[in-house]
Amino acid sequence: MSTAHLIAVGSSPLGETDLPGRDLFSKALAEAFAGLPDPADVVDGLYVGAQSERYENQIMQGTLMAEWAGLRNVPAERVEACAAAGALALKNAVRDVRAGVHDAVLACGVEKMTAGGTEGATNALGAAFERALEQRSGITAPATYALLARRYLHETDATEEDLARIAVKNHRNAADNPRAMFQQAVDLGTVMEAPDVAPPLKLYDCAPVTDGAAAVVVANNEVAEDLSECTDAVRVAGVGSAANNLAVAERDLTYVEGADVAATAAYEDAGIGASDVDVAEVHDAFTVCEALLAEAAGFAPEGRGTETVTDPADRSAGWTDVRINTSGGLKARGHPIGATGLLQAIEAHEQLTGRAGARQVADADTALLINEGGVADAHTAAHVLTTR
Amino acid sequence: MTDPDPTTTGPLAPDDITADSPFTLPGFFGALSEGRLVAARCTECDEHMLPPRTACYSCGGRAVSLSEQPKTGEVVSYTSVNRPPSAFEHLAPVTVAVVELDSSARLTGRVDAALADVAIGDRVELRVRDPEAAGIDPAFDLSYEAEWPVHVFELA
Ligand SMILES: [Zn+2]
Numbered sequence: 279m280s281t282a283h284l285i286a287v288g289s290s291p292l293g294e295t296d297l298p299g300r301d302l303f304s305k306a307l308a309e310a311f312a313g314l315p316d317p318a319d320v321v322d323g324l325y326v327g328a329q330s331e332r333y334e335n336q337i338m339q340g341t342l343m344a345e346w347a348g349l350r351n352v353p354a355e356r357v358e359a360c361a362a363a364g365a366l367a368l369k370n371a372v373r374d375v376r377a378g379v380h381d382a383v384l385a386c387g388v389e390k391m392t393a394g395g396t397e398g399a400t401n402a403l404g405a406a407f408e409r410a411l412e413q414r415s416g417i418t419a420p421a422t423y424a425l426l427a428r429r430y431l432h433e434t435d436a437t438e439e440d441l442a443r444i445a446v447k448n449h450r451n452a453a454d455n456p457r458a459m460f461q462q463a464v465d466l467g468t469v470m471e472a473p474d475v476a477p478p479l480k481l482y483d484c485a486p487v488t489d490g491a492a493a494v495v496v497a498n499n500e501v502a503e504d505l506s507e508c509t510d511a512v513r514v515a516g517v518g519s520a521a522n523n524l525a526v527a528e529r530d531l532t533y534v535e536g537a538d539v540a541a542t543a544a545y546e547d548a549g550i551g552a553s554d555v556d557v558a559e560v561h562d563a564f565t566v567c568e569a570l571l572a573e574a575a576g577f578a579p580e581g582r583g584t585e586t587v588t589d590p591a592d593r594s595a596g597w598t599d600v601r602i603n604t605s606g607g608l609k610a611r612g613h614p615i616g617a618t619g620l621l622q623a624i625e626a627h628e629q630l631t632g633r634a635g636a637r638q639v640a641d642a643d644t645a646l647l648i649n650e651g652g653v654a655d656a657h658t659a660a661h662v663l664t665t666r
Numbered sequence: 667m668t669d670p671d672p673t674t675t676g677p678l679a680p681d682d683i684t685a686d687s688p689f690t691l692p693g694f695f696g697a698l699s700e701g702r703l704v705a706a707r708c709t710e711c712d713e714h715m716l717p718p719r720t721a722c723y724s725c726g727g728r729a730v731s732l733s734e735q736p737k738t739g740e741v742v743s744y745t746s747v748n749r750p751p752s753a754f755e756h757l758a759p760v761t762v763a764v765v766e767l768d769s770s771a772r773l774t775g776r777v778d779a780a781l782a783d784v785a786i787g788d789r790v791e792l793r794v795r796d797p798e799a800a801g802i803d804p805a806f807d808l809s810y811e812a813e814w815p816v817h818v819f820e821l822a
Binding site for chain 2: 396397400401404410411412413414415416417418420421424425426427428429432474475476477478479523525526527528531
C-alpha cells in the first residue's frame with residue numbers, strides 16, 4: 279500500500295459572494311497550485327464533494343471541475359453525503375493513492391448555498407432528511423439538531439449556556455483565522471439573547487449558510503518528494519467512515535454511534551488513540567454536535583462534551599488535552615456544505631505545518647477530522663493526519 | 667396484517683414486495699389512511715421499524731414481520747421549527763417531537779400543541795390527517811405521494 283500525503287491546500291473566500299460555484303473552485307485551485315506545476319501535470323483524478331444540484335441547477339460537477347482545472351480524460355466524480363461530501367472526496371482520493379490507482383488526486387468541494395436565499399437553502403438541505411415521515415412533518419436542519427440538543431440537556435448536566443460557550447469559543451478562534459467567514463468574537467450575552475431558531479438552539483448555535491470552495495492535493499511518496507521544494511506534506515495516516523440510520527427518530531439522540539465507529543476506525547488505521555490527537559476539527563454544524571463528537575471521538579467522558587471550551591488543565595477527569603475547532607469550526611469559519619470536510623483538512627494542514635498564525639497550537643503533530651452529513655452521524659467520515 | 671406466527675418469516679420474496687404491502691411506502695400509507703399504523707418487527711432481535719422495511723438495521727436479519735402499532739406513546743425530545751420549509755410556512759412555528767410508542771417503535775412527527783405546552787415524557791396519541799386539511803401546501807407532494815395521509819400527535 280502506498281502512503282498518502284496532503285501536499286497542497288487552497289480555499290475560496292467564505293461567505294455570501296457574487297461568484298458561482300465554478301469560480302469559487304477556481305479561487306481555491308489557484309491557491310492550492312500557487313508555485314506548483316499545472317494540475318494536469320500533478321494529478322490524474324478528481325473527486326468533488328457537492329451537496330445539492332438545487333443551488334445552481336448543475337450536476338456533473340466532476341466533469342465541470344476537471345475541465346476548470348485543465349484536466350482532460352481523467353476519472354472525475356462527484357460524491358455526496360450531504361455535509362460529509364468534502365471528507366468523502368478526501369477519503370476517495372486517499373484510497374486511490376494508497377491503492378496505487380493514481381499517483382496524485384485532486385479532492386475538492388464546492389457549494390453555492392446563497393443562490394436561492396434562505397428558503398432555497400432550507401429546502402435544499404431538507405432533502406437530507408428521511409422523506410416519508412420526517413420531511414413530511416416539516417422538519418429542518420436546525421430542528422433535527424434541536425431534538426438532539428433538547429435530549430442532551432435533559433440527560434446531562436449541560437445547560438444552554440454551556441452550548442452557547444461553544445459558539446463563543448469558535449468565534450474567538452475564527453477571529454484569528456484569515457479564511458474565516460466571521461472573523462470576530464461574540465460574547466456570551468449576545469449568543470444567549472439571540473433569537474430562537476429551533477429551541478433550545480438559537481441563532482449562534484447554528485452554522486451559517488455559506489458560499490465557498492476548497493481544494494487539496496493528495497499524493498503518494500514519489501509525487502510528494504518531487505514537489506517537496508514547493509509543498510509541505512502531511513501524512514494521511516487514518517481513514518474511517520460509517521453510515522447510521524437516516525431518520526433521526528431511529529437513532530440514539532445523545533450518542534453519535536456512527537461517528538464513534540468512524541473515528542475508531544481512523545485511529546486503528548493510523549495506529550494511534552484519542553489521547554495522541556493534538557488538534558481536532560469536528561463537525562459543529564450546531565453547537566450540540568461539537569459536544570457529542572468530543573465524546574464519540576474519545577476526547578471527553580460521557581456527558582462532558584461541552585468542555586471543549588475549557589482549558590485542558592481545567593477539564594474533567596477523563597478528558598484529553600486536544601484543542602477543538604481552532605479554525606472557528608463550521609459555526610464561525612463558515613459551512614459551504616460540500617467544501618466543509620476539506621476546510622477541516624486545510625486547518626489541520628496549517629496546524630501541522632506551523633502555519634496557523636495566532637491560533638497555532640504549539641507542537642501539534644497529529645490531527646483528527648470528523649465530517650458529518652444528514653442529521654449528525656447519518657454519515658460520518660473521519661481522517662487522522664500526522665507529521666510524526 | 668400482523669403476522670400471527672413470526673417464526674414462519676424469512677427473507678421476503680420479490681413477489682411479496684407490492685404496492686399493497688406495508689413493506690412498501692404505498693402499502694404503509696394505504697394502511698395508515700385506514701387508521702392502521704404498521705411497523706416492521708424483526709423476529710430475531712425485536713427491533714421495530716417505521717416505516718417497514720425488508721431488513722433489520724439492528725441485527726442485519728431479513729426475518730421481518732409486520733406488526734400493527736399502538737398509537738399512544740411518549741415524547742422523547744421536541745422542538746419548534748420557527749422557519750419551516752416553504753410548504754409548511756403558514757403553520758409556523760411547527761412543534762415537532764420524537765415519540766416512542768408503547769411498542770418501543772420511534773418516529774418523528776408534528777405535535778398539535780404549542781412548544782410551551784410540551785415536555786419530555788408527555789403522553790401523546792397519533793392521529794391521521796389528510797395533508798391538505800392539515801394545511802400543508804399540496805405542491806410539496808411528489809406525484810406518487812398525493813394520496814398519502816400525514817400523521818400528527820395530540821397531547822393525551
Ligand atoms: Zn434484528
